[in-house]
Amino acid sequence: MPRPEDLKQRIEAAIPGAQASVTDLTGGGDHFRATVVAAEFAQLSRIEQHRRVYGVFGADIGGPIHALSLETKAE
Amino acid sequence: MSTTENPIRDAIQGALGEHEVLLFMKGTPEAPACGFSARTVAALEALGAPFAAVDILPDPRIRQELSTLSNWPTIPQLFVKGELVGGCDIVSEMYESGELAQVLGVEAPADAPDDAPAAAEPGAPPLQIKNNLV
Numbered sequence: 689m690p691r692p693e694d695l696k697q698r699i700e701a702a703i704p705g706a707q708a709s710v711t712d713l714t715g716g717g718d719h720f721r722a723t724v725v726a727a728e729f730a731q732l733s734r735i736e737q738h739r740r741v742y743g744v745f746g747a748d749i750g751g752p753i754h755a756l757s758l759e760t761k762a763e
Numbered sequence: 764m765s766t767t768e769n770p771i772r773d774a775i776q777g778a779l780g781e782h783e784v785l786l787f788m789k790g791t792p793e794a795p796a797c798g799f800s801a802r803t804v805a806a807l808e809a810l811g812a813p814f815a816a817v818d819i820l821p822d823p824r825i826r827q828e829l830s831t832l833s834n835w836p837t838i839p840q841l842f843v844k845g846e847l848v849g850g851c852d853i854v855s856e857m858y859e860s861g862e863l864a865q866v867l868g869v870e871a872p873a874d875a876p877d878d879a880p881a882a883a884e885p886g887a888p889p890l891q892i893k894n895n896l897v
Contacts, residue, residue, distance in 0.1 A: 734853055735835075742836050749836040750826075755799065756837070758852050 689717035690752055695745075699724055702744040718754040723761070730762035772828045775817075779845045782815035784867060787829055788839040792816050799851035803839045805880035806858040812867040843867065855879035 692710040699708040699722065706726035713719040722741065729737045737760035742749055749756060778785060784807070790796030792804045792814075807814050819825045819838055830836050833847045841848045843866055848854065857863035858879040864871045 734856070735847060735849055738849070738853065739834060750830075757799070759856075 690720075690748070691717065692720060695720055695722060695753070695756075699741060699744055703728065703740065713755075713757070718752065719757075720753060720755070721757040721759075723759045725761045725763065727762060729760055734760070769828070771822070771824050772832065775825070775829055775832060778815070778817060779842055783844055784812060784814040785842045786814050786816045786839055787819050787825075787842075788816055789818070789820050791818055796820060797838070799837075800839045802879065802881065803841060803851045803854050806854050806863065807841075807867075809858070809872075809875045809880050810864050810867060810869050811872055811875075812864075812869045 692712050695710045696708045699710075700706050703724070703726050705728075706724055708722055708724045710720055710722045713721055724737075724741055729740075732740065738758050741758055741760060742756065745753055745756070786792075786800075786803060786807065788795060788797075788800035788803065790800060792808075795801035795804055796818075804816075817825070819829065826838060829838075829840065833840055833842075835847055835850065837850050839851055839854075841850075841854050848863075848866060849857070854863060856879075857866065859877065861871070
């Protein structure tokens with residue numbers, strides 16, 4: 689069962705310079721909310737920013753990670 | 764429309780061509796089966812924007828084909844004029860910034876709340892987790 693710290697580490701490892709804060713919304717280990725700040729987002733549309741974060745988890749989204757609510761920012 | 768080996772993808776593309784504002788969701792606007800879908804429906808309804816909806820739950824292949832087509836892994840997905848606008852988070856952000864009304868080509872009603880309507884708590888868990896189809 690993924691933990692918020694695991695998600696945070698995966699995001700920060702995959703997106704250079706990213707800072708992520710992740711919470712488990714239900715305590716059930718499958719519904720998360722992440723706020724991700726990364727400089728590279730400045731070049732991306734909001735859809736592309738979310739795709740970038742979802743892309744970190746690939747097929748885990750919809751699998752062990754049932755839901756990942758996102759807020760992304762460039763600064 | 765040409766017939767291919769993939770009737771579900773054809774049906775999705777057909778629906779996207781047919782409906783200017785189309786929401787792929789879990790459940791129906793009247794009975795959403797997930798908090799995120801409920802919240803997205805509530806944002807559209809608060810703006811009084813007409814929209815068509817497709818329930819992806821009846822066949823797991825709908826979600827699979829949709830996500831392949833849109834390169835977006837989660838549900839709901841809102842499309843305007845065949846283009847993906849976003850999921851629940853983006854729709855809620857755009858509601859609050861006024862961009863959603865703009866994209867939908869509607870005037871926000873005077874009584875529309877400033878905050879995205881919380882049909883459920885922000886980032887709420889699904890109202891119904893069990894999917895009987897899988």
